[in-house]
Amino acid sequence: MLTYLEARDKIRSMVKQLPIEHVPLAQSLNRVLAHPIFADRDYPPFNRAAMDGIAIRMDDWNNGIREFHISDTIFAGMETPAAIAAGECYKIMTGAACPREADTIIRKEDLTYTPYGTARILRESISHGQHLAQRGEDLKETDLAVTAPRVCDISLIGTLAALGIHLVPVFKMPRVGIVTTGNEVVDIDQQPKHFQIRNSNQYLLRALCEQWQLPVRSCQHVSDEPKALSAAFKQAMEQQLILINGGVSAGDADHVPQILRELGVEILFHKVSIKPGKPLLVGFLPEGKIIFALPGNPLSCFMTFKLFVEEYLHGCMGFTDERFQKIKLQPSRSKKSSLDEFFPVFRQPDTYGYTWKPHHGSGDITATVGCDGIGWHIHNKQVIAENETIPVLSLHPFFNII
Template sequence: MLTYLEARDKIRSMVKQLPVEHVPLAQSLNRVLAHPIFADRDYPPFNRAAMDGIAIRMDDWNNGIREFRIRDTIFAGMETPTTIAAGECYKIMTGAACPREADTIIRKEDLIYTPNETALILGETVSRGQHLAQQAEDLKKSELAVTAPRVCDISLTGTLAALGIHLVPVYKMPTVGIVTTGNEVVEIQQQPTHFQIRNSNQYLLLALCEQWQLPIRSCQHVSDEPKALSAALKQATQQQLILINGGVSAGDADHVPQILRELGVEILFHKVSIKPGKPLLVGFLPEGKIIFALPGNPLSCFMTFKLFVEEYLHGCLGFTNERFQKVRLAVPRSKKSSLDEFFPVFRHPEEYGYTWKPHHGSGDITATVGCDGIGWHVHNKQEITKNDTIPVLSLHPFFNII
C-alpha cells in the first residue's frame, strides 16, 4: 500500500498539459490564463496628469516665475500641444496628456486663477515631475505584463481589458463524468427509509467541480448490481475525467475495481495509507483519461478529492507551487495510527492560528461544516503539541497561486 506522498507522486506522473481555448474577457473569471501577456504599447502611453491643475516647465519655477499665463486648457483625450514658451502654462485635467516640454503639474488647490488669464502658484515647494505619470513608467511596449499560469481573478480583469485582451487564452478544462453508487443511496428529495441515506456525495462532487469550472457531461447514480454498474461506468468513461464514488472497498458489493479492469482501465494504485480515504483507487485508460474512484463516506469523498483530484488538476494547469502551507495549530492533537491523517481545521477566533474539533469518523456529514482547510498529521508523529506548525491545505483551489 502506498504512502500519501508516494500516491501523490504517482498522480503527478499522470499530469498532462491541457489544451488552450480563447474565451471572451467577460467569461474568463476564475479561468486559468494559459499564456503570458505582453504590453502592446507603453503604459502610460504618454506623460499623464495625475491631478487637475496646470502644467509648467520646472526651469521656469527655478528661474523665479510664480505667475504663469494660461495658454490653453487640455482635457483627457485631447491631442497634446507640443510647445510651451517661458512663463506659460496649460490648464490640465486629470488623465490628460501633458505637453512634452512641460514636466511638472501644480494641483489646482495650490493655485489662484486670476481675471487676467493667469495662474498664481501659492506653494513654496515644487519638485520636478510631481503629479505627473511618466510615459512607460508602468510598462514598456513588449514588456511582460502578466505571467502564466495565473487565475483570472477580479483584480486581473481590468488589467487584461486595459491591455486590449478581449479574447483570453485559458486552459480548457477536462470534461467530467460522475457516477455515484450504492443500493442504500436515494435522491435527496426522497424520504429515505430507516436503512437508506440521501445522495449527498453527488452534490458534494458537483460543487467541487463547479469550483474548478469543470464541465459536467454526465452524472448518474447506479445500484451495486454489476451489470448496471458496468453500463454506467462505460458511459462515464466517454469523458476525460471520471469521478466514481463508492464501491471501492473490500466488501461483497464493491465491484468497481473489477469492472474498471474489464473496461480496460489500468490501475495506477488502489488503497493509500491515509485516514480517511484509504480505499481510494486511481486508474487510467490508454487514451489518457483518468479515473478517480473515491470512497463512499462523505468525509473520505471530500478529502480524497481535495488531496488527489485537485493535485492532478493543479499540475495539468501548470502550477508548481506547494499546495500545503505551514500554519500554527493552537490546540494539541494526538493519533494512534501509523497513517497520515487528514482533518478539518478552523481558524482560531481569538488568536492567530488554527484549531480542530473531534468528529465521528468519515461518515460524519457535518465534520467539514465551517472549516477553513485540511490539516495534515504526518504518519511518523503521534503528537502535535499546542502551537506546533503543521501543513494545511486551503479549501480554495487557487490559494497561494501567483
C-alpha cells in the first residue's frame, strides 16, 4: 500500500498541461491565467499629476520664485499645452498629463490663489518631482507585467483591463463525469427509509467542481449492480475527468475496481495508507483520461478530492508551489494509527492559530462544517504538541498561488 507522499508523487507523474482557450475578460474571474502578460506601453504612459494643484519647474523654485503666473489649466484627458516660461505654472488636476518641462507638483492645500491670476506657494520647502508619477515608473513597454500561471482574482482583472487584455488566455478545464454508487443511497428530495441515506456526495462533488469551474457534463447515481455500474462508467468515460464515488472498498458489493479493469482502465494505485480515504483508487485510460474512485463516506470523499484530485489539477496548470501551509495547532492531538491522518481544522478567533474538534468518523456529515482547512498528522508522529506547527491545506483551492 502506498504512503500519502508516494500516492501524491504518482498523481504528479500523471499530470499533463491543459489546453488553452481565450475568454472575455468579464468572464475570467477565478479562471487560471495560462500565459504571462507583458506591458504594451509605459505605465503610467505619461508624467501624471497625483494631486490637484499647480505644476512648476523646479529650477524656478531654486531661483527663488514663490509666486507663479497661471499659464493654463490642464484637466485629465487633455493634450498637454505649450511650454511655459520662467515664473509660469500650470493649474493641474489629478490624473492629468503633465508637460515634461513642468517637473514638480504643488498641491492646492499648499497654495493660495490671488485675484491677479497667480498662485503663491505657502511651503518653505519642496522636493523635485513631488506628487508626480513619472512615465514608466510602474512598467516599461515590454516589461513582464503578470506572471503565469496565476488565478484571475478581482485585483488581477483590474490590471488586465488596464493592460488592454480583453481576451484572456486561460487553461481550459477538463470536462467531468460524476457517478455516485450505492443501493442505500437515495436522492435528496426523497424521504429515506431507516436503512437509507441521502446522496450528499453528489452535491458535494458538484460543488467542489463548481469551485474549480470544472464543467460537469455527466452526473448520475447507480445501484451496486455490475451491469448498471458498467453502463454508467462507460457514459462517464466520454468526459476527460471521471469521478466515481463509493464501491471501492473490499465488501461483496464493491464492484468498482473490477469493472474499471474490465473497461480497460489501468490502475495507477488502489488504497493509500491514510485516514480517512484509505480505499481511494486512481486509474487512467489509454487516451489519457483519468479516473478518481473516491470512498463513499462523506468525509473520505471530501478529503480525497482535496488531497488528490486538486493535486492533479494544480499540476495540469503548471503550479509548483507547496500547497500545504505551516500553522500552529493550539490544542494537542494524538493518534493511535500508523497512518497519515487528515482532519478538519478551524481558525481560532483573535489568534493566529487553529484548533480541531473530535468527530464520529468518516461518515460524520457535519465534520467539516465551518472548517478552514485540512490538518496533516504525519504517520510517524503519534502526538502533536500544543502550539506545534503542522502542515495545513486551505479549503480555498488557490490559497497559496493567487
